[in-house]
Amino acid sequence: LHTLTPLAALLGLAFALPAQAQSSDATTELERVTVTQGRGQIRSVQGLTKADFEAAAAAGQSPLATVSRLPGVNFQSADPLGNYEWSTRFTVRAFSQNQLGFTLDGVPLGDMSYGNLNGLHISRAISSENVARADLSQGTGSLDTPSSSNLGGTLQFYSSDPAKAFGLQVSQTFGSNNNRRSFVRLDSGASDLGAVYASY
Numbered sequence: 001l002h003t004l005t006p007l008a009a010l011l012g013l014a015f016a017l018p019a020q021a022q023s024s025d026a027t028t029e030l031e032r033v034t035v036t037q038g039r040g041q042i043r044s045v046q047g048l049t050k051a052d053f054e055a056a057a058a059a060g061q062s063p064l065a066t067v068s069r070l071p072g073v074n075f076q077s078a079d080p081l082g083n084y085e086w087s088t089r090f091t092v093r094a095f096s097q098n099q100l101g102f103t104l105d106g107v108p109l110g111d112m113s114y115g116n117l118n119g120l121h122i123s124r125a126i127s128s129e130n131v132a133r134a135d136l137s138q139g140t141g142s143l144d145t146p147s148s149s150n151l152g153g154t155l156q157f158y159s160s161d162p163a164k165a166f167g168l169q170v171s172q173t174f175g176s177n178n179n180r181r182s183f184v185r186l187d188s189g190a191s192d193l194g195a196v197y198a199s200y
Helices: 006-025 050-056 063-067
Strands: 045-049 073-076 089-092 101-104 131-138 153-159 167-175 179-187 197-199
Touching (some): 045 050
Antiparallel strands (some): 179 197
């Protein structure tokens, strides 16, 4: 058995107290952690934020083109912005877009195929500048997703809220082959009546 003498115990305590006081005075900045909670979500859900859309997308680019940066996602289109619906091909882990569920703010968009009878393409539903975030669940889609085609996964888009401050956002795109696109968004700012925005 090893026993501590009273002098050794006091010396150990004397050296431990300043170190403990020093560590409590120093501030440590922790890494930011995002926790997502959802009913029945037992699969991997990958998300893109508004900052991801702003950093990755050219003005007027289809939101699907930005989502294609996630692993397992493939997006192809004949036009550079990805808005030509007839030529658009979108797959998630080899599931084609008519096997995926798409929603915007919880409203089903159908399978987003060209000429479909059960929905609307995301490029027609919302401008990429107005997308707040997108969540992609690969594999079988969530049971609470309103879709008849979410066999291979679910892609949920969420529109941005009106800004709390009055503001105007304008962007203009020019390109080859007579490519022109304008975007304007006016935010009313928060008031007693609420807040709204209009964009074109």
